[in-house]
Amino acid sequence: MRQMNLLAAVVFLGLVASCAEDHPDPTKAETASLILTNARVYTLNWDEPALDGTVMPNAPHDEGGWHPDAEAVATQGREILFVGSNDDAMKFKGESTRVIDLAGATVIPGLVDSHTHIFGLGALLDQVNLVDVATEEAAVALIVERAKSVPPGEWIVGRGWDEGAWANRYPDKAMLTLAVPNHPVFMDSLHGFAGWGNQMALDAAGISAKTEVPVGGEMRLGSDGQPSGLFLNQGVEMLRAAIPAPSRETLTNQFLLGIRQMAADGYTAIHDAGLDTQQMSILEELEAADKLPVRVYAMLSLRDEELIRKWIEKGPDTDTDSMLVTRTVKAYYDGALGSRGARLLYDYADQPGHRGISGDGYGFNQELNAEAMKAGFQIAVHAIGDAGNREAIDILEHVIKENPSTARNRHRIEHAQVISPDDIPRLGQLGIIASMEPPHAMEDKTWAEERLGPERILGAYAWRSLRESGARLTFNSDNPGSDHTIFYGLHSAITRQDKNQQPEGGWYADQRMTADEAVRAYSTWSAYASFREDETGIIAADRWADLTVMDVDPFVLADDNPGAFLGGRIIMTIVDGKIVYER
Numbered sequence: 001m002r003q004m005n006l007l008a009a010v011v012f013l014g015l016v017a018s019c020a021e022d023h024p025d026p027t028k029a030e031t032a033s034l035i036l037t038n039a040r041v042y043t044l045n046w047d048e049p050a051l052d053g054t055v056m057p058n059a060p061h062d063e064g065g066w067h068p069d070a071e072a073v074a075t076q077g078r079e080i081l082f083v084g085s086n087d088d089a090m091k092f093k094g095e096s097t098r099v100i101d102l103a104g105a106t107v108i109p110g111l112v113d114s115h116t117h118i119f120g121l122g123a124l125l126d127q128v129n130l131v132d133v134a135t136e137e138a139a140v141a142l143i144v145e146r147a148k149s150v151p152p153g154e155w156i157v158g159r160g161w162d163e164g165a166w167a168n169r170y171p172d173k174a175m176l177t178l179a180v181p182n183h184p185v186f187m188d189s190l191h192g193f194a195g196w197g198n199q200m201a202l203d204a205a206g207i208s209a210k211t212e213v214p215v216g217g218e219m220r221l222g223s224d225g226q227p228s229g230l231f232l233n234q235g236v237e238m239l240r241a242a243i244p245a246p247s248r249e250t251l252t253n254q255f256l257l258g259i260r261q262m263a264a265d266g267y268t269a270i271h272d273a274g275l276d277t278q279q280m281s282i283l284e285e286l287e288a289a290d291k292l293p294v295r296v297y298a299m300l301s302l303r304d305e306e307l308i309r310k311w312i313e314k315g316p317d318t319d320t321d322s323m324l325v326t327r328t329v330k331a332y333y334d335g336a337l338g339s340r341g342a343r344l345l346y347d348y349a350d351q352p353g354h355r356g357i358s359g360d361g362y363g364f365n366q367e368l369n370a371e372a373m374k375a376g377f378q379i380a381v382h383a384i385g386d387a388g389n390r391e392a393i394d395i396l397e398h399v400i401k402e403n404p405s406t407a408r409n410r411h412r413i414e415h416a417q418v419i420s421p422d423d424i425p426r427l428g429q430l431g432i433i434a435s436m437e438p439p440h441a442m443e444d445k446t447w448a449e450e451r452l453g454p455e456r457i458l459g460a461y462a463w464r465s466l467r468e469s470g471a472r473l474t475f476n477s478d479n480p481g482s483d484h485t486i487f488y489g490l491h492s493a494i495t496r497q498d499k500n501q502q503p504e505g506g507w508y509a510d511q512r513m514t515a516d517e518a519v520r521a522y523s524t525w526s527a528y529a530s531f532r533e534d535e536t537g538i539i540a541a542d543r544w545a546d547l548t549v550m551d552v553d554p555f556v557l558a559d560d561n562p563g564a565f566l567g568g569r570i571i572m573t574i575v576d577g578k579i580v581y582e583r
């Protein structure tokens with residue numbers, strides 16, 4: 001239950017309703033715990049833009065462009081108490097109120113990344129980062145430093161040295177073995193096509209000169225005829241496969257590492273797309289210990305049948321108030337476009353005779369999926385290709401027709417990447433949310449058209465077409481495969497340009513979103529996608545005190561200088577009334 005004095009809330013609501021929000025009566029009002037002043041506040045508490053992006057008349061937008069619609073926010077406990085002018089907000093100041101002068105920073109409703117993999121992000125952060133490290137000496141020095149805090153015998157993994165740049169002087173085990181004798185060490189490269197290890201890693205992997213090397217791989221030998229420690233291409237697997245699965249403690253620490261990073265990057269909630277039994281149990285433990293700094297909206301992996309059956313029995317968790325909410329099943333319907341696994345209606349343009357894989361062939365359990373739907377779960381189904389999307393929509397539609405109540409569960413298609421024009425209107429008709437990653441469009445644009453050809457590309461990453469057809473959207477990063485920085489996300493969504501601001505004018509620029517739409521897709525619309533539109537998504541009295549503060553104004557920059565988004569920084573993240581990150 002919410003820790004809110006209901007009577008006080010009713011009195012205060014009455015107060016707001018009876019007198020203008022600009023003139024609170026401090027004699028009746030409550031005391032704020034936190035007041036943010038001198039801010040550029042965009043409440044998003046105005047009508048949604050039209051489907052073509054046209055700004056609504058009650059939005060804070062005029063001939064001069066966008067301007068903030070408030071300058072201060074006061075919170076009390078877990079909720080927003082007041083939003084309006086500096087002077088009026090200060091009327092809620094009491095003895096214990098913390099007042100923060102934001103000096104012109106921008107405040108928007110708490111950001112949501114509605115498709116993430118936080119255990120994966122944490123694992124990545126937990127490895128020693130070797131990106132941009134110039135020499136073997138420097139890389140080994142970083143491992144020596146890490147070894148000081150890792151119990152002897154435990155693996156240390158470094159990742160990110162550039163196998164292209166280092167190709168003329170590949171390292172071997174010698175220096176690493178000498179410097180780090182008591183830990184098995186694996187040094188993975190930036191793209192995973194090369195790796196080296198120390199002697200302890202070779203021993204742990206049971207590798208000798210006689211070990212068979214996988215097809216397409218290479219194991220280098222030293223002048224003594226023994227493995228040098230360096231492996232190439234498929235050979236890297238020989239070392240990689242020897243790393244034991246992380247312990248529960250390690251996984252817990254990695255999740256915390258990842259979720260704290262999300263807090264530092266301005267997110268007040270994340271949706272985790274596909275959790276198994278052990279991961280769910282770790283999340284439940286973290287929630288019980290009150291250790292989650294950011295709200296977690298969990299999606300159960302349909303691949304974990306035992307876990308799904310357990311949840312079908314107990315039913316979805318509709319207590320949207322807790323820090324961990326579980327009411328979604330993540331299904332996997334087809335592969336990815338880059339590796340030509342996405343299922344297409346017709347042949348790949350760059351591989352005649354090939355259409356990818358989907359459904360049963362991809363391990364999708366249709367029966368279990370239908371059972372979860374009937375038990376009241378939201379389904380979030382990964383679908384990339386136009387056939388993958390059509391079949392996924394067909395499957396959802398079939399269950400909805402047989403059980404009309406399942407239509408209420410706001411099913412989602414994750415990625416919704418390539419959709420036939422015939423299917424685009426079906427999402428809106430069936431109430432299916434398109435859950436998409438603007439950065440993917442920017443990262444895939446160099447080869448996506450080769451895979452799809454000039455016609456199908458028009459239905460790819462088609463945010464505007466989907467919105468105009470009546471589909472609801474939510475935007476996200478799908479990290480750690482993609483950079484989750486909100487500034488990159490907003491930049492991609494608003495400009496359809498990559499980090500180098502290419503191509504000029506934007507890639508298929510008619511699919512761009514406006515600033516109003518893009519910010520909503522990472523906040524207001526994500527709140528809808530998780531059934532929280534009454535509690536969060538806008539800044540208004542009585543809503544959750546979930547706020548993101550940044551040093552750039554996305555509304556003004558979208559018109560004036562969208563490239564400047566990429567240099568934006570998060571100043572503060574407030575979740576449930578608590579400051580979970582402060583720069």
Ligand SMILES: [Zn+2]
Pocket residue numbers: 115116117273478
């Ligand atoms: Zn994903």
